[in-house]
Every structure is written in C-alpha cells, then in structure tokens.
Amino acid sequence: MPRQIIPAGSDPTAIGEVSAPPFARLPEPALLFSRRAERWTALAAGHDLGPYLRFLAALADVQHRIQEGLAEPEMPDAAARERARIFGMPPLDRGNLAPDTAAETLDRLVVAASEIKKTVAAADALDRLKQATPAKRGGMVRNVLANAIPMEALAEHIYVAAALQVHFARLAASLDARALVPVSDGACPACGSPPTSSIIVGWQGAHGARFCACSLCGTLWNYVRIKCTLCGSTKGIGYQEIEGGPGTVKAETCDSCGCYVKILHQHKDPGLDPVADDVATLGLDILVREGGHSRGSFNPFLIGY
Ligand SMILES: [Zn+2]
Numbered sequence: 001m002p003r004q005i006i007p008a009g010s011d012p013t014a015i016g017e018v019s020a021p022p023f024a025r026l027p028e029p030a031l032l033f034s035r036r037a038e039r040w041t042a043l044a045a046g047h048d049l050g051p052y053l054r055f056l057a058a059l060a061d062v063q064h065r066i067q068e069g070l071a072e073p074e075m076p077d078a079a080a081r082e083r084a085r086i087f088g089m090p091p092l093d094r095g096n097l098a099p100d101t102a103a104e105t106l107d108r109l110v111v112a113a114s115e116i117k118k119t120v121a122a123a124d125a126l127d128r129l130k131q132a133t134p135a136k137r138g139g140m141v142r143n144v145l146a147n148a149i150p151m152e153a154l155a156e157h158i159y160v161a162a163a164l165q166v167h168f169a170r171l172a173a174s175l176d177a178r179a180l181v182p183v184s185d186g187a188c189p190a191c192g193s194p195p196t197s198s199i200i201v202g203w204q205g206a207h208g209a210r211f212c213a214c215s216l217c218g219t220l221w222n223y224v225r226i227k228c229t230l231c232g233s234t235k236g237i238g239y240q241e242i243e244g245g246p247g248t249v250k251a252e253t254c255d256s257c258g259c260y261v262k263i264l265h266q267h268k269d270p271g272l273d274p275v276a277d278d279v280a281t282l283g284l285d286i287l288v289r290e291g292g293h294s295r296g297s298f299n300p301f302l303i304g305y
Pocket residue numbers: 172188189190191192193214215216217218219
C-alpha cells in the first residue's frame with residue numbers, strides 16, 4: 001500500500017488560527033449517536049467494510065433510540081465531584097461503579113438490537129447476552145470499563161460497550177464543562193478514558209484547535225497540536241496518511257511511546273466523526289502498523305482488526 005510521510009513541521013494549518021478554545025466540550029447524547037449513525041451509513045457505500053459499517057450504523061441508531069424514556073443516570077454527588085476536581089481526577093470514576101451500572105440501558109439495548117440485520121456470529125453473541133445472568137452482565141460491564149475485553153467473547157462485549165457509551169455520554173452531559181480540569185495525558189477529563197482519535201475543529205472562536213475525543217463518554221478536550229495525545233511528547237511526532245486520499249484523516253505517530261492516534265481534519269470536512277471515521281479508515285491502521293507504530297487509542301468497534 002502506498003504511503004506518504006509528512007514531516008510535522010509542514011502542517012500549514014497548525015499555527016495562527018486559534019483564538020480561545022474551551023478546555024472541554026461535553027457530549028450531546030440526543031445528537032451524538034444519531035449523527036454517528038448517519039455518518040456510518042454514508043461511509044458504508046462502496047466501502048470494503050460496508051456490511052460492518054451498516055451494522056454499526058444500525059447499532060448507533062439503537063444507541064440513539066433507547067434514550068427515550070430512559071431514567072436519568074445517577075450522578076456522583078457534588079462533594080465527590082469537587083473532591084475529584086481538587087485532586088485533578090475525573091468526576092466520573094469508571095473504575096468504581098456499582099455492579100448494576102447501566103443495567104437498564106443495557107437491557108434496552110439488547111432488546112432493540114434484536115431488530116438489527118446482523119451476521120450469524122453477531123446474532124449468536126446477542127443471544128448469549130440476552131441469556132446472561134445479571135451477575136454475568138455485570139462482569140462484562142467491568143471488563144469493558146477495565147479495558148479488558150476478552151477476545152473470545154468480543155462480539156458480546158461490543159453491545160455492552162455500546163450501552164456504556166450511552167450511559168456515560170448521558171452522565172457527562174450533566175457535568176459542568178467549566179469545572180473540568182486536565183487529568184493526565186491521554187485521559188478524558190470527565191471520565192478518565194483514553195481517546196478514540198483527535199479532531200481539528202472548525203468551530204467559530206476555536207477554528208484550527210485540536211480536541212481529543214473520549215472513547216467512552218464522548219467528551220472532547222482541548223489538546224495542543226503536534227504533541228502526542230498519549231504520552232505528551234512533542235519530539236519525534238510524524239504524520240502519515242494514505243496517498244491519494246482526501247487528506248482529512250492522518251495518523252499522528254510518536255517515536256517516544258511508539259504509538260499513534262488518528263487526527264481528523266474536521267475543519268475541512270464537518271461530517272468527520274471521531275468514532276465512525278476511525279473505523280472506516282482501518283486501511284490507515286494497517287499501513288502505520290506495518291511501519292512499526294502501535295495503535296494507542298481505543299475504539300471498541302475496532303478491536304480484533
Ligand atoms: Zn470521557
């Protein structure tokens with residue numbers, strides 16, 4: 001596969017456009033998944049991964065639909081959130097949740113996902129999830145939140161991860177963006193999760209600013225450009241893209257930690273979605289991995305590829 005390596009210094013939009021971007025932008029769950037479903041549908045046309053992208057479009061539509069009438073998620077109390085802020089911790093603690101966290105959301109998703117057109121393997125996985133005891137489902141929730149999804153039960157966990165994205169997006173949407181503080185490189189200031197990718201936005205007042213997109217709650221957090229979103233290094237940063245492509249999705253590689261995270265130029269194409277376009281550019285992952293860098297970001301819908 002052809003490749004093009006672009007030295008970091010040649011990124012012409014990197015300097016001079018940014019005014020005062022907000023530190024964080026919280027997700028809008030009422031729009032997040034419906035827009036993603038549309039994006040996946042658009043990307044599926046003529047794509048090598050077409051059937052899988054159509055499945056993910058239908059799953060995102062389910063993520064959208066199950067929110068109607070769903071009880072508000074229980075927020076950590078104000079004192080706990082303030083304590084987290086003082087200690088530079090995310091207010092939503094993904095590692096310390098009740099065993100039945102998101103149980104109703106997952107119930108609804110399992111029922112609604114029955115209607116999706118899917119492969120036999122995906123249907124079998126959904127059946128196993130339907131029949132799983134509450135304790136077993138709780139174990140799967142813990143696996144996803146610990147970033148420890150077992151490969152032999154990957155298909156079941158994709159549904160669980162989708163339900164948790166809905167749950168955490170709704171939690172994050174109730175936070176105060178102005179109260180969020182940077183926690184550490186590669187960690188969402190709302191929930192502590194790793195990014196799926198980063199985007200350069202075209203928002204008024206923040207044109208050209210870069211934001212990391214949380215893989216769990218969907219919060220976007222501001223992060224300077226030409227700096228590794230995982231380890232914070234500013235040395236040995238490079239950019240790779242598929243030659244002859246639209247030039248809107250690149251891999252930002254870091255020689256310090258040996259990883260890469262994709263960077264999406266949403267200011268050039270407002271339709272780009274940090275999760276959907278990450279999956280649809282799997283060819284870029286293959287290219288960059290051949291060059292020796294490892295995937296450092298997290299996307300539940302790309303595990304196993
Ligand atoms: Zn998050």
